Amino acid sequence: xxxxxxxxxxxKILESRLFSQIMPVGLLVILTVIxxxxxxxxxxxxxSLKIIVEQALVVATVSTGGAFIFASGNVSLxxxxxxxxxxxxxxxxxxxxxxxxxxxxxxxxxxxxxxxxSALLSTALGVxxxxxxxxxxxxxxxxxxxxxxxxxxxxxxEVVQKLVKGGVMYIGFIVxxxxxxxxxxxxxxxxxxxxxxxxxxxxxxxxxxxAKYLLIAFIIAGVGCGIGAILAIIRGGSVGTSxxxxxxxxxxxxxxxxxMSIFGGSKSYVYSGVVxxxxxxxxxxxxxxxxxxxxxxxxxxxxAFLTLVTVSQVRPKGLPAPEG
Amino acid sequence: xADQQTILEVIHMDKNFGVTVALNDVxxxxxxxxxxxxxxxxxxxxxTVSSIIAGMQTATKGDMTYKGQPWKPTSMLEAQEHxxxxxxxxxxxxxxxTVAENIFLGHEKMFKKGPFIDRAKLTSDAQKLLxxxxxxxxxxxDRTGQLDMQMRKIIEIAKCMYWKxxxxxxxxxxxxxxxxxxxxxxxxxxxxxxxxxxxxxISHDLDEMMEHCDKLTVLRDGVIIGTLDKxxxxxxxxxKMMVGRELKGDYYRSDYEGYSDExxxxxKDVTTLNDLLCMNLELHRGEILGIGGLSECGMHTVxxxxxxxxxxxxxEVRVKDGTLINSPRTAIDHRMAxxxxxxxxxxxxxxxxxxxxxxxxxxxxxAFFGNLISFKKEARYVDKQIEDLQIKCAGKNYMVNTxxxxxxxxxxFGKWVASDxxxxxxxxxxxxxxxxxxxxxxxxxxxxxxxxxxILLISEELQELIGMCDRILIMKDGQVTREVMRAENPTExxxxxxxx
Numbered sequence: 105x106x107x108x109x110x111x112x113x114x115x116k117i118l119e120s121r122l123f124s125q126i127m128p129v130g131l132l133v134i135l136t137v138i139x140x141x142x143x144x145x146x147x148x149x150x151x152s153l154k155i156i157v158e159q160a161l162v163v164a165t166v167s168t169g170g171a172f173i174f175a176s177g178n179v180s181l182x183x184x185x186x187x188x189x190x191x192x193x194x195x196x197x198x199x200x201x202x203x204x205x206x207x208x209x210x211x212x213x214x215x216x217x218x219x220x221x222s223a224l225l226s227t228a229l230g231v232x233x234x235x236x237x238x239x240x241x242x243x244x245x246x247x248x249x250x251x252x253x254x255x256x257x258x259x260x261x262e263v264v265q266k267l268v269k270g271g272v273m274y275i276g277f278i279v280x281x282x283x284x285x286x287x288x289x290x291x292x293x294x295x296x297x298x299x300x301x302x303x304x305x306x307x308x309x310x311x312x313x314x315a316k317y318l319l320i321a322f323i324i325a326g327v328g329c330g331i332g333a334i335l336a337i338i339r340g341g342s343v344g345t346s347x348x349x350x351x352x353x354x355x356x357x358x359x360x361x362x363x364m365s366i367f368g369g370s371k372s373y374v375y376s377g378v379v380x381x382x383x384x385x386x387x388x389x390x391x392x393x394x395x396x397x398x399x400x401x402x403x404x405x406x407x408a409f410l411t412l413v414t415v416s417q418v419r420p421k422g423l424p425a426p427e428g
Numbered sequence: 429x430a431d432q433q434t435i436l437e438v439i440h441m442d443k444n445f446g447v448t449v450a451l452n453d454v455x456x457x458x459x460x461x462x463x464x465x466x467x468x469x470x471x472x473x474x475x476t477v478s479s480i481i482a483g484m485q486t487a488t489k490g491d492m493t494y495k496g497q498p499w500k501p502t503s504m505l506e507a508q509e510h511x512x513x514x515x516x517x518x519x520x521x522x523x524x525x526t527v528a529e530n531i532f533l534g535h536e537k538m539f540k541k542g543p544f545i546d547r548a549k550l551t552s553d554a555q556k557l558l559x560x561x562x563x564x565x566x567x568x569x570d571r572t573g574q575l576d577m578q579m580r581k582i583i584e585i586a587k588c589m590y591w592k593x594x595x596x597x598x599x600x601x602x603x604x605x606x607x608x609x610x611x612x613x614x615x616x617x618x619x620x621x622x623x624x625x626x627x628x629x630i631s632h633d634l635d636e637m638m639e640h641c642d643k644l645t646v647l648r649d650g651v652i653i654g655t656l657d658k659x660x661x662x663x664x665x666x667x668k669m670m671v672g673r674e675l676k677g678d679y680y681r682s683d684y685e686g687y688s689d690e691x692x693x694x695x696k697d698v699t700t701l702n703d704l705l706c707m708n709l710e711l712h713r714g715e716i717l718g719i720g721g722l723s724e725c726g727m728h729t730v731x732x733x734x735x736x737x738x739x740x741x742x743x744e745v746r747v748k749d750g751t752l753i754n755s756p757r758t759a760i761d762h763r764m765a766x767x768x769x770x771x772x773x774x775x776x777x778x779x780x781x782x783x784x785x786x787x788x789x790x791x792x793x794x795a796f797f798g799n800l801i802s803f804k805k806e807a808r809y810v811d812k813q814i815e816d817l818q819i820k821c822a823g824k825n826y827m828v829n830t831x832x833x834x835x836x837x838x839x840x841f842g843k844w845v846a847s848d849x850x851x852x853x854x855x856x857x858x859x860x861x862x863x864x865x866x867x868x869x870x871x872x873x874x875x876x877x878x879x880x881x882x883i884l885l886i887s888e889e890l891q892e893l894i895g896m897c898d899r900i901l902i903m904k905d906g907q908v909t910r911e912v913m914r915a916e917n918p919t920e921x922x923x924x925x926x927x928x
Contacts, residue, residue, distance in 0.1 A: 286800070290800050290801055291791075291795075291799040291800060291801060292791035292792070292795070292799055292801065293799075295784070295787070295788070295791060295801070296791070298780070298784070299777055299780065299784065299788050302777030302778075302779055302780040302784075303773075303774075303776065303777040303778065303779075303780075305773060305774050306773075306774055306775055306776055306777050307777070307788075308737070308756060309735070309737060309756055309766060309768065309774055309775065310756070310760070310788045310789055310843070311756045311757040311759070311760035311761075311789075312788070313757060369777070369779055369780065370777070370779055370780040370781060370784060370827070
């Protein structure tokens with residue numbers, strides 16, 4: 105390999121992939137330290153950290169699955185609505201049968217079915233994923249409202265306790281996360297999706313079928329929604345029309361905060377959702393604890409999201425195309 | 429005080445892209461009334477220095493003077509307004525707007541009428557410009573997307589000439605032009621010289637450079653190797669300066685080895701929505717089969733149809749075992765490869781790394797235990813291609829868009845060579861690459877042929893077809909109209925006769 109010399113070591117570090125992978129973790133640590141100091145240690149107490157992790161689990165799970173869709177350069181807006189409707193129907197299934205196994209099967213099965221419908225609509229009609237998922241988001245939210253009206257549906261307290269004590273939340277997330285890491289980074293699934301996100305046309309001409317891999321991405325995201333729904337049930341004990349209202353936005357924010365490009369492609373990492381979910385919750389909790397109004401927090405999250413999307417559009421200095 | 433004849437001076441210029449050194453202490457002077465040629469291998473820094481002069485990017489170190497004043501443009505528009513215009517290598521027009529709107533892109537305020545843009549005046553001024561330049565092939569009101577790539581390049585030339593540049597930079601423009609288009613460009617360049625203005629011309633076509641340039645400056649690895657006056661031009665000497673080693677002109681095949689009788693790919697009565705009508709061909713094991721013709725003859729669609737990208741409405745494409753090729757996946761599963769003419773848009777993931785691009789054909793090959801990919805195997809798969817094809821890069825994890833054109837093309841080849849394809853469909857594979865890389869590509873084609881691989885070479889360069897192919901199929905109106913064997917020793921003029 106002919107290597108040209110005169111490397112600027114600082115620039116080399118800044119432009120390296122490793123730096124872009126480590127930076128989100130650094131951001132999480134910095135935010136935790138800043139809010140830890142600002143809240144005089146309340147945020148970093150053991151009890152508070154446990155709450156942060158538990159709160160982050162739902163977002164982390166759903167966004168880990170969603171990372172597969174985002175890697176392909178597509179934006180899904182129905183992850184939140186799918187998770188909430190799935191949670192509602194799986195709880196109703198439990199109430200009907202009294203079986204936890206049925207609840208689990210319904211959650212995962214329904215998550216997969218709903219996401220598969222989105223994928224098929226997009227590929228069959230040739231409509232962009234974003235537009236299809238806008239329709240799905242509206243439709244699924246309306247469906248949940250029609251089913252529940254103003255009421256909520258709950259899981260009996262003793263069942264919740266049993267699941268909490270059994271560590272189902274952590275086990276569910278860890279198993280799903282490990283499977284996703286393997287699929288994303290060690291099989292053709294993740295690589296193909298990233299390549300589609302980089303250049304869709306080139307991917308097709310390299311034999312990578314966009315329709316096939318997009319369907320796989322939605323199925324994995326559907327499993328994520330299903331597991332996310334179970335975690336939401338266990339954490340909240342009940343589901344209503346106001347459950348997890350900003351889940352989709354939280355997932356998107358988590359992915360970009362976790363270092364993933366909103367446009368997918370080469371710089372997509374499956375762990376972005378996890379690091380980002382923790383960052384989102386630390387940001388939310390930290391701001392709440394120092395007394396910032398909830399509306400202002402929403403605005404701050406929106407600004408953070410737009411800033412990160414803007415930054416991710418800036419071409420790194422070392423990457424022009426120096427032809428000839 | 430600068431000499432009145434001197435229009436631009438580049439003084440000790442350096443340019444680094446991250447760890448890559450694109451220009452290293454480059455100094456030269458441009459005088460009025462000359463056509464200067466800038467020549468060098470891909471990645472030598474030609475486009476980098478010209479783009480700095482034209483305001484597309486800034487130098488890391490060094491100075492420039494323009495008409496005796498310090499010159500540090502911050503944008504192409506600024507350079508254009510001060511009299512330095514550049515026709516860029518990549519596509520520089522927007523398809524969804526009219527020709528007139530493309531010509532005045534960024535300068536719409538010139539046609540402001542109250543809060544609105546006076547589109548009628550914009551169009552009529554553009555039409556006046558086209559008339560002045562003698563462009564009759566399209567009108568200012570035509571939608572750009574309806575025109576072919578060549579016509580779009582002509583729009584860029586017109587756009588540049590509107591500003592009556594004192595320095596016109598022509599960067600690798602001629603590769604996108606046919607013979608008539610090139611003649612038009614040469615006329616524009618000659619007029620510029622006659623008006624005591626300056627042209628900086630960049631091309632990989634040595635004959636073209638020697639014919640049209642008064643002086644040739646050779647760059648290699650970001651360093652100026654030397655400048656030659658017209659009287660000193662000698663092709664082998666220039667090539668040697670470019671690549672740093674002796675490179676004889678005859679880098680094509682000299683053998684008449686022939687090929688096997690075994691047919692590995694058949695196209696029978698292939699008809700597509702556009703371009704092809706009952707097209708037939710047979711490709712044999714160990715054969716380099718050339719396809720040539722005038723623009724619009726349909727030859728570029730042949731590659732796409734054979735590889736399953738272009739939908740075949742009637743007829744069929746089959747490989748040796750009888751399998752119907754109707755998608756790229758089927759083609760790849762039957763060890764076919766396709767290199768598109770449009771490298772940057774179809775053959776590469778520019779914002780992916782070199783490793784990711786090469787590895788994209790090897791997910792199955794590098795798998796172990798089901799679908800799990802072995803990182804070790806994959807690294808070997810990628811490293812081998814970087815070594816074998818001598819891809820100049822700072823590292824395999826650098827993005828492809830940091831590479832020069834020739835090295836990008838090597839990455840495209842690398843991904844298909846690595847996949848051990850048996851049938852290669854190559855559409856203008858040496859387009860826009862320098863003689864050094866071309867020579868290594870031709871050697872690669874010959875080695876592949878000898879190892880029994882079949883190559884379909886679609887090319888606009890007649891010399892390439894004559895020099896490399898066992899058979900040449902001439903196409904006209906979407907059909908093969910003539911077959912020429914290597915043994916017939918065809919000439920360029922005989923091929924042109926067949927095409928016409």
